[in-house]
Amino acid sequence: MKSIAKYRSLLNEVFSSQNFASMATLHKDGIHSCLVAFSVSEDMKTIFLCTPRTTRKYANMLENPTVSMLIHNSSNQAADLKNAVAVTVAGKAQEVSKEDRQSARQSFLKKHPYMKDFVMAKNTALITVYVTRYDIVTHFQDVSILDIQNPLDLTP
Amino acid sequence: MTLVIPLAQIDGSQGHLVGGKAVNLSRLTNAGHAVPRGLCITTEAYLEFTRETGLANRIDLEYNRLNLDEMRWEEIWDMALRIRNMFLTAPFPNSLYENIVQSISTLDCSGPVAVRSSSPQEDSSESSFAGLHESFLNIQGLDDILKHVKLVWASLWSDGAVLYRNELEMSPRDSAMAVIVQELVEGEVSGLVFSRSPNSQSHIMIEAVYGLNEGLVDGIIMPDRWTIDHASRSIISHDSADRTHCITKAESGTQSIPLTAKKIASAPLTDDEVLRVAELGVCLEDEFGAPQDVEWTVCDGQLMVLQTRPITTITRHQDSTDKPWSKTDKRPWYLSLKRSFDNLKTLRDKVENTILPGMEKDALAMDAIGLSGLSKEELAKEIKYRKERHAHWNDVYWQDCIPLAHGVRLFGQLYNDALSPEDPYEFIHLLGGTGMAAVERNQSLIVLASKLQESPSLRMAIEAAETTDETDLFYSELRTFVDDYGDQTFKAVRFFQDQDSLVNMLMEMALNLKNQVWNEPLKTAHGEDEFINAFPVAKQDMARELLDLGRASYRLRDDDNIYIAKVDAQVRKAIGEARKRLISEGVKLKPTVSVDEVVAHLNHAVKPSTDAPQELLIDEPIEAQTKSIIPRKLNTCELGFVLRARQLLGQPAGPGIATGPARVITSSDDLFKLKSGEILVCDSIEPTMTFVVSLVGGIVERRGGMLIHGAIIAREYGIPCVTGVADVTSLVSTGELITVDGYLGIVTLAEN
Numbered sequence: 001m002k003s004i005a006k007y008r009s010l011l012n013e014v015f016s017s018q019n020f021a022s023m024a025t026l027h028k029d030g031i032h033s034c035l036v037a038f039s040v041s042e043d044m045k046t047i048f049l050c051t052p053r054t055t056r057k058y059a060n061m062l063e064n065p066t067v068s069m070l071i072h073n074s075s076n077q078a079a080d081l082k083n084a085v086a087v088t089v090a091g092k093a094q095e096v097s098k099e100d101r102q103s104a105r106q107s108f109l110k111k112h113p114y115m116k117d118f119v120m121a122k123n124t125a126l127i128t129v130y131v132t133r134y135d136i137v138t139h140f141q142d143v144s145i146l147d148i149q150n151p152l153d154l155t156p
Numbered sequence: 157m158t159l160v161i162p163l164a165q166i167d168g169s170q171g172h173l174v175g176g177k178a179v180n181l182s183r184l185t186n187a188g189h190a191v192p193r194g195l196c197i198t199t200e201a202y203l204e205f206t207r208e209t210g211l212a213n214r215i216d217l218e219y220n221r222l223n224l225d226e227m228r229w230e231e232i233w234d235m236a237l238r239i240r241n242m243f244l245t246a247p248f249p250n251s252l253y254e255n256i257v258q259s260i261s262t263l264d265c266s267g268p269v270a271v272r273s274s275s276p277q278e279d280s281s282e283s284s285f286a287g288l289h290e291s292f293l294n295i296q297g298l299d300d301i302l303k304h305v306k307l308v309w310a311s312l313w314s315d316g317a318v319l320y321r322n323e324l325e326m327s328p329r330d331s332a333m334a335v336i337v338q339e340l341v342e343g344e345v346s347g348l349v350f351s352r353s354p355n356s357q358s359h360i361m362i363e364a365v366y367g368l369n370e371g372l373v374d375g376i377i378m379p380d381r382w383t384i385d386h387a388s389r390s391i392i393s394h395d396s397a398d399r400t401h402c403i404t405k406a407e408s409g410t411q412s413i414p415l416t417a418k419k420i421a422s423a424p425l426t427d428d429e430v431l432r433v434a435e436l437g438v439c440l441e442d443e444f445g446a447p448q449d450v451e452w453t454v455c456d457g458q459l460m461v462l463q464t465r466p467i468t469t470i471t472r473h474q475d476s477t478d479k480p481w482s483k484t485d486k487r488p489w490y491l492s493l494k495r496s497f498d499n500l501k502t503l504r505d506k507v508e509n510t511i512l513p514g515m516e517k518d519a520l521a522m523d524a525i526g527l528s529g530l531s532k533e534e535l536a537k538e539i540k541y542r543k544e545r546h547a548h549w550n551d552v553y554w555q556d557c558i559p560l561a562h563g564v565r566l567f568g569q570l571y572n573d574a575l576s577p578e579d580p581y582e583f584i585h586l587l588g589g590t591g592m593a594a595v596e597r598n599q600s601l602i603v604l605a606s607k608l609q610e611s612p613s614l615r616m617a618i619e620a621a622e623t624t625d626e627t628d629l630f631y632s633e634l635r636t637f638v639d640d641y642g643d644q645t646f647k648a649v650r651f652f653q654d655q656d657s658l659v660n661m662l663m664e665m666a667l668n669l670k671n672q673v674w675n676e677p678l679k680t681a682h683g684e685d686e687f688i689n690a691f692p693v694a695k696q697d698m699a700r701e702l703l704d705l706g707r708a709s710y711r712l713r714d715d716d717n718i719y720i721a722k723v724d725a726q727v728r729k730a731i732g733e734a735r736k737r738l739i740s741e742g743v744k745l746k747p748t749v750s751v752d753e754v755v756a757h758l759n760h761a762v763k764p765s766t767d768a769p770q771e772l773l774i775d776e777p778i779e780a781q782t783k784s785i786i787p788r789k790l791n792t793c794e795l796g797f798v799l800r801a802r803q804l805l806g807q808p809a810g811p812g813i814a815t816g817p818a819r820v821i822t823s824s825d826d827l828f829k830l831k832s833g834e835i836l837v838c839d840s841i842e843p844t845m846t847f848v849v850s851l852v853g854g855i856v857e858r859r860g861g862m863l864i865h866g867a868i869i870a871r872e873y874g875i876p877c878v879t880g881v882a883d884v885t886s887l888v889s890t891g892e893l894i895t896v897d898g899y900l901g902i903v904t905l906a907e908n
Contacts, residue, residue, distance in 0.1 A: 001883055002801065004794040045796065078213035082220035135802065139221065141902050143803035149796045 007136055007146055008044065014073050014085050015040045019112065021071040025060035032056050039111040045148055047089065047129040048108045050119050058125060065092040067129055081140045088135040096126040104128060159201040159252065160259035163194045173198040175274030175334040180464050187443060190460040194338030195263055197256060199276060202309050202332045208249040211242055215313065222805070222880065224322055229315065230861030231807060231880050233565060236315040241572055241580035243310035248302060257298055260337060268294045268340040268405065271304040273311060275333050277326060288316040293370055294340055294405045301337060308335045341460055342405050343453030345424040347372060347379060350467060351437035352386070352447035359392065360384040360434045364424040367402030369451055369462065370410055376496045377401060380423050384434045391430060396423060407694050412498060432459060440464050497702065500563045504708050507560050512719045515549050519722035527733040535734055536758035542727045543751050549723050557716040563709025564863055567702050574690040581862055586683055586703060587710040588872050593718040594846045595872055597641045601847055604637060605665035615666065618659060657828040665851060668832040714865060717842060734758055801887040801905055807860050808901035810870035810877030814854035815895040818888045826890070835896055837888050841866035849873055854896035856903050858884050878903050
């Protein structure tokens with residue numbers, strides 16, 4: 001029987017085992033995808049990542065906060081079709097405010113301590129993605145959705 | 157890589173390559189016992205084949221598509237059939253082909269061979285795969301030998317083997333299969349010897365039949381049985397069998413033929429021969445250092461060993477109940493239902509000519525009794541009688557009707573073996589359109605709906621509850637329908653109890669007749685000639701007989717439910733009469749109560765209170781139909797998360813794609829509310845509820861399988877169908893827009 005507890009546990013398993021995610025951002029002429037290091041808050045409702053402020057994704061996020069991320073544990077083998085779990089995140093991105101920066105950095109660096117210099121650099125922006133929903137794919141074609149109740153509204 | 161090893165060259169350390177059976181045969185050969193010559197195609201050849209053809213990954217995907225522990229036996233069988241077909245249709249990689257062909261040529265065996273399984277996991281003293289992996293006798297010609305090698309490989313994934321391996325917690329991914337190709341010895345007498353009898357360690361037990369061993373091993377031919385004292389080698393007893401037939405070599409494969417009068421009259425072994433076989437058993441017990449179960453044959457007076465294995469110490473779990481179908485996990489019982497062709501023919505005759513007419517006769521006799529004229533005591537007695545009759549027919553249904561369904565599977569397997577089709581279920585096209593009772597009933601409904609569709613004045617009169625000549629005629633025809641089929645609908649409700657709902661449904665059907673969106677059953681079967689012509693002329697009669705059996709099995713599998721429902725309806729009628737009387741006496745009724753309590757009330761064993769009306773609950777008298785199908789509630793909101801399904805995985809059971817609002821069936825009310833084009837979502841479709849099928853756009857069932865009623869009726873009507881969708885009645889709500897993909901076996905819920 002499908003249950004929220006079961007899917008939260010599955011999400012936790014995937015997020016713990018994976019360091020990187022594909023992220024797509026929007027600009028007025030199209031979509032831009034890139035690879036980012038990420039960490040997830042304990043309640044699994046926010047995702048943290050870092051980016052220099054000179055990147056396309058940063059510019060895109062300022063223009064349109066809607067982002068999508070793909071986090072999966074596939075191993076590039078045929079067996080992934082049955083074993084892999086793929087999580088598509090839909091959310092809204094926002095640069096972390098000064099007052100929240102310390103806790104966000106801690107969360108990110110706990111998972112990626114080797115990226116300390118990058119995180120602390122002046123031009124690096126710490127981004128929070130407020131998750132609106134997770135699309136979770138198991139067994140190749142079994143898809144369930146976990147919506148976040150009352151997600152933060154970042155509509156410009 | 158060692159792909160093939162001659163039996164005589166195998167050494168004891170190669171068990172992982174050749175399996176225990178081949179190691180033992182080699183040991184026997186080298187110890188000087190008479191053993192038919194042969195070779196072993198190793199597990200490395202199996203692994204090479206599955207790797208080179210890509211089957212390893214395809215099997216992995218198929219095997220892991222759904223959770224095995226949650227799969228019903230039908231789904232496991234379906235999976236096994238799909239995997240079997242993958243082997244049948246995968247060509248041999250060139251290098252492997254050449255290697256095996258060259259080795260078989262050096263065997264210097266131009267005559268028929270036996271192709272036997274020899275899995276490294278089978279036949280240890282802790283496990284026995286006897287009968288779960290396949291072996292084939294009398295195979296001739298290289299192509300046929302190679303085809304049967306593939307079938308033995310595929311039997312590693314047979315339903316029984318998969319389930320047994322799962323029970324033993326063996327990983328199927330680590331499994332591989334070796335195959336023995338061995339000169340066929342056509343013995344005059346064959347049998348088994350247990351060097352220690354399963355009944356007593358101090359006895360030897362011998363079983364013997366005329367002809368080949370196949371009939372004895374498969375349980376088709378009853379053997380003569382001897383018990384011999386292990387210490388003194390003296391015969392203690394001889395149980396003579398009712399000897400009628402034996403299995404012999406046919407043009408290809410084997411056949412069952414009647415015994416001569418002389419053989420019927422005499423035991424297959426003389427006392428001297430019995431002692432010789434007993435001696436062989438003891439000799440092999442000494443040789444292998446453990447009690448042995450030995451297959452032997454006598455050919456031209458020479459006693460030959462076909463195989464030996466340790467007597468399994470493990471015993472399969474036995475339930476104390478004498479009705480194995482009443483166990484919670486019925487899968488092991490279902491998997492034991494495989495029947496031979498001859499056995500199924502006998503069973504078909506019994507079901508068609510004795511059981512179904514018996515059910516109908518019983519129902520008619522009950523129907524002839526005027527219930528209103530019975531005293532309360534007589535009515536109580538009648539209810540008890542009807543309940544007993546239903547229980548009797550229910551047992552007969554499980555014991556005889558369910559096993560008959562295996563006829564479809566036997567036919568399907570033979571069809572696939574003969575034609576190696578890409579679609580492993582292609583055979584079903586040959587089975588449909590055979591006049592199932594449920595389809596006939598559904599056609600009668602369409603005739604009634606046509607009358608409504610053709611006459612606006614009739615529709616208006618019915619809607620206005622007016623009585624006209626036209627409505628009189630229509631209701632008269634409706635009564636005839638109810639007389640013929642009135643006992644067939646869903647769960648507790650019968651047409652005769654709820655005529656208004658029936659009329660409403662006919663109105664809905666009439667609307668759709670006008671719009672031409674209702675589904676018509678398939679009328680034509682095709683491909684029969686291709687199937688028959690795939691066999692050599694000498695075997696075409698057998699193929700026709702098997703097709704006939706498959707069709708009968710397909711039809712009767714559905715019809716038996718319709719007939720037992722007739723008896724069920726009579727139980728309900730009697731309870732309905734009791735209910736009416738008790739209400740008139742001031743007893744307040746609730747929907748559920750045991751039949752015994754009703755009987756007690758009628759017999760005044762329970763006295764109604766004079767102060768307040770007593771509550772009486774009338775239950776469903778049929779155990780099989782009392783199972784709640786109320787969906788378990790999905791915990792949709794927790795810790796700020798909301799869970800919903802987007803795409804659900806099942807099995808593709810009826811090709812096609814349909815999108816429409818879901819109609820989730822949890823009660824008969826839901827069924828009668830069904831509108832045309834809706835997607836029927838339910839726990840399982842019973843033949844008694846398929847009258848709505850002509851209206852639906854698609855079918856989704858929690859219960860899985862390609863040959864279950866829902867899948868059968870969906871294919872009859874050409875409706876997209878997905879079965880085996882776990883928790884579907886909890887995950888989908890009535891009115892929700894869903895898409896049924898009957899090609900891929902997925903159900904998608906619309907986002908908005």
